[in-house]
Amino acid sequence: MKQQLEVIRKSALEAITAAAASEELEALRVKYLGKKGELTAVLKQMGKLSPEERPIMGQVANEVRAALEAAIDEARERLAAAKLEQQLIDEAIDVTIPGKEVRIGHKHPMYKALDEIKEIFVGMGFTVLDGPEVELASYNFDKLNAEEGHPSRDWSDTFYFDEDSRVMLRSQTSPMQVRAMETMKLPIRIIAPGRVYRKDEVDATHSPMFHQVEGMVIDKGVTMADLKGTLNAVMEELFGEGTVTRFRPHHFPFTEPSCEMDVQCHKCGGKGCPTCKGEGWIEVLGAGMVHPKVLEMSGIDSEEYTGWAFGMGLERLAMRRFKIADLRLIFENDVRFLEQF
Ligand code: PHE
Numbered sequence: 648m649k650q651q652l653e654v655i656r657k658s659a660l661e662a663i664t665a666a667a668a669s670e671e672l673e674a675l676r677v678k679y680l681g682k683k684g685e686l687t688a689v690l691k692q693m694g695k696l697s698p699e700e701r702p703i704m705g706q707v708a709n710e711v712r713a714a715l716e717a718a719i720d721e722a723r724e725r726l727a728a729a730k731l732e733q734q735l736i737d738e739a740i741d742v743t744i745p746g747k748e749v750r751i752g753h754k755h756p757m758y759k760a761l762d763e764i765k766e767i768f769v770g771m772g773f774t775v776l777d778g779p780e781v782e783l784a785s786y787n788f789d790k791l792n793a794e795e796g797h798p799s800r801d802w803s804d805t806f807y808f809d810e811d812s813r814v815m816l817r818s819q820t821s822p823m824q825v826r827a828m829e830t831m832k833l834p835i836r837i838i839a840p841g842r843v844y845r846k847d848e849v850d851a852t853h854s855p856m857f858h859q860v861e862g863m864v865i866d867k868g869v870t871m872a873d874l875k876g877t878l879n880a881v882m883e884e885l886f887g888e889g890t891v892t893r894f895r896p897h898h899f900p901f902t903e904p905s906c907e908m909d910v911q912c913h914k915c916g917g918k919g920c921p922t923c924k925g926e927g928w929i930e931v932l933g934a935g936m937v938h939p940k941v942l943e944m945s946g947i948d949s950e951e952y953t954g955w956a957f958g959m960g961l962e963r964l965a966m967r968r969f970k971i972a973d974l975r976l977i978f979e980n981d982v983r984f985l986e987q988f
Pocket of ligand 1: 818819820821899902905932933934935956957958959
């Protein structure tokens with residue numbers, strides 16, 4: 648029996664020392680010390696021993712039990728410490744690793760150009776207006792003297808919402824002229840930036856959605872000289888002193904006389920290149936003296952008041968301002984492009 652106990656002690660201690668996980672250790676405890684365990688099985692045979700042998704064997708059995716319990720406790724501590732150690736390794740935070748860079752965006756170059764334009768006009772006493780992109784055809788066309796049948800009203804050019812062609816995506820910011828005249832007190836000095844829509848195919852210079860900045864001045868004794876002087880001053884503010892412009896006669900239903908204004912090409916300085924399509928000039932706006940009929944339709948006495956108006960293409964101005972060669976770059980929103988501004 649003593650031998651039996653020694654065998655148990657030896658094999659149990661070996662197994663306990665080698666245990667690599669707490670579940671394994673618990674299984675060993677059950678195997679040796681549990682109710683149906685090996686040590687318990689041996690102790691159950693004590694009754695067969697002689698009265699002299701019994702206390703001796705009892706002592707040996709107690710020693711073995713104590714040894715196994717001590718070994719199990721020790722192993723439990725060892726395993727807990729190892730587990731903690733592993734956890735500390737797994738969850739370690741390296742405080743010396745550089746942090747992830749937070750990428751901060753910024754304004755789109757076109758809106759930067761718009762901010763500059765607004766600031767220049769506000770400095771000249773203009774008010775900035777905002778207006779609807781879904782517009783009535785009466786504001787976009789009729790009250791601007793573009794009568795029924797005018798080519799710009801065609802379905803092939805305009806996004807209409809209804810079959811009667813009464814509601815549309817505005818094709819120009821000029822309806823803001825009418826909205827200003829109908830709601831504001833004279834004299835009027837406004838600009839109105841925003842999106843406009845036309846059924847254009849996309850190419851280097853066209854997009855079905857683009858931006859305009861409308862401008863209008865109405866007062867007593869306002870002339871074409873004021874229009875030219877103001878717009879030249881704005882272009883010099885925006886593009887730098889000595890910026891060269893030219894005015895060409897043109898036609899718009901709502902201005903008389905009408906003109907277009909070009910700015911000398913920034914790429915070639917007027918020689919002609921792909922950016923200006925060989926012209927040397929970039930067209931940036933349409934303008935003119937507000938047609939007397941337009942004034943009268945909005946209830947302004949055209950004998951007493953005169954005015955001028957313009958509509959500039961914001962993308963074109965931004966391209967000239969930031970020396971961007973292709974319109975599509977403005978809409979593609981490639982971060983590598985945008986980050987340059
Ligand atoms: N609305 C015109 C266009 O889109 C531009 C313009 C505005 C012309 C104001 C004259 C006066 O082409």
